[in-house]
Amino acid sequence: MRDWLVGLAVAAAGVVASWAVLVLLARRLPPGPLRDLAAFLPDCLTTVRRLRRDPRVPRRARVAIVVAAIWLASPIDLIPEFLPVIGPLDDVVVVALALRYAGRQVPRQVLLDAWPGEPRLLLRLLGDAGARRR
Incomplete structure (x- = not known):
């Protein structure tokens, strides 16, 4: 059960990190x-x-x-x-x-x-x- 929760936390952290990268990249786009x-x-x-x-x-x-x-x-x-x-x-x-x-x-x-x-x-x-x- 603990391995499943760790995997879920890692997946959630990966999604949040990818969103943060996308937001940073979107802000760097030229007008x-x-x-x-x-x-x-x-x-x-x-x-x-x-x-x-x-x-x-x-x-x-x-x-x-x-x-x-x-x-x-x-x-x-x-x-x-x-x-x-x-x-x-x-x-x-x-x-x-x-x-x-x-x-x-x-x-x-x-x-x-x-x-x-x-x-x-x-x-x-x-x-x-x-x-x-x-």
């Missing part, structure tokens, strides 16, 4: 599309957390945002995460769809206030649908 892509999911998670607590967000939009957060946290994926490049694709699509839906329900300024990243990325994601509601 541009690769850096934006590396920051997209963390920015989405921050936005989801902020919008979930904002009283200006309607209930239906809040439900869509919470479903997207649960999808991101779930270990079950349509595309396995270990596949390079396409692994997180289902997560990105679900979050993008949830944010577009929220963009139709929530005033644009509320979304921009909740988005920690580059505003042009969110504006591009929202497109004209986000401009309908102010």
Whole structure:
């Protein structure tokens, strides 16, 4: 039993160490599309957390945002995460769809206030649908 726990601790430490290396490498990326892509999911998670607590967000939009957060946290994926490049694709699509839906329900300024990243990325994601509601 003890060997199993040691193995689990080593595996967990390896995962945390690999995440730390990836975060450090992502911060060293030059400004541009690769850096934006590396920051997209963390920015989405921050936005989801902020919008979930904002009283200006309607209930239906809040439900869509919470479903997207649960999808991101779930270990079950349509595309396995270990596949390079396409692994997180289902997560990105679900979050993008949830944010577009929220963009139709929530005033644009509320979304921009909740988005920690580059505003042009969110504006591009929202497109004209986000401009309908102010």
